[in-house]
Amino acid sequence: PSPVYVLGVRVDRLTQSQVLIALKEVLSSSHASCQQIVTVNPEFVMAAQQNTVFRQCINQAALVLADGIGIVLAARFLRQPIAERVTGVDTLVELARLAAEHGYRLYLLGAAPGVAESAGARLQELVPGVQIAGTYAGSPAPEEENEILERIRSAQADIVCVAYGAPAQDLWIFRNLQRIPASLAMGVGGSFDFLAG
Numbered sequence: 001p002s003p004v005y006v007l008g009v010r011v012d013r014l015t016q017s018q019v020l021i022a023l024k025e026v027l028s029s030s031h032a033s034c035q036q037i038v039t040v041n042p043e044f045v046m047a048a049q050q051n052t053v054f055r056q057c058i059n060q061a062a063l064v065l066a067d068g069i070g071i072v073l074a075a076r077f078l079r080q081p082i083a084e085r086v087t088g089v090d091t092l093v094e095l096a097r098l099a100a101e102h103g104y105r106l107y108l109l110g111a112a113p114g115v116a117e118s119a120g121a122r123l124q125e126l127v128p129g130v131q132i133a134g135t136y137a138g139s140p141a142p143e144e145e146n147e148i149l150e151r152i153r154s155a156q157a158d159i160v161c162v163a164y165g166a167p168a169q170d171l172w173i174f175r176n177l178q179r180i181p182a183s184l185a186m187g188v189g190g191s192f193d194f195l196a197g
């Protein structure tokens, strides 16, 4: 089905298993630049009303997932239903499974110092064999971008998960899409904190 637009913000109408297929496609096809995944909740839709760049960022993404029952309800109200919500943390675990299966390497960027390391360890418990290419708290400040991109490059990552909170994480990915040395990047909000426990 075609995407639903909630107050001008695109949301793809995919079930969890269709998301998995779409993730596989994004990871296996060769694109000139990194592909972005955004998980949209009602706060994203509200923020995108004032912030045009954030709306462009969401609407251009390779995949826009409905993270939150509020989005599922809005889609139903618009008579373009979405079967189920797809959370950021579930998607991160699915990405880890795909990564383990195909030998892709995950880079965990953001969150407080130490949190991404713990989240990586937890992912390796949940998904044996998944390779964590690297972790780095850093910050979304533009002055740090070159250094962070160099860290990702030297870690030889394929998938970059960014936990700088919304919209900072998604805008960070969006403005660096042409430079991120990986196939796929996703904003993951509080997922590292959740996994780290």
Ligand code: UDP
Binding pocket: 110, 111, 112, 115, 137, 139, 140, 163, 164, 165, 166, 168, 188, 189, 190, 191, 192, 193
């Ligand atoms: N975060 C960060 N740097 C920042 C802002 C946030 O590393 O400048 C991290 C924060 O530690 C947390 C994650 O971003 O791990 C998500 O933050 P929050 O829960 O506020 O965002 P949301 O889940 O609401 O998008």
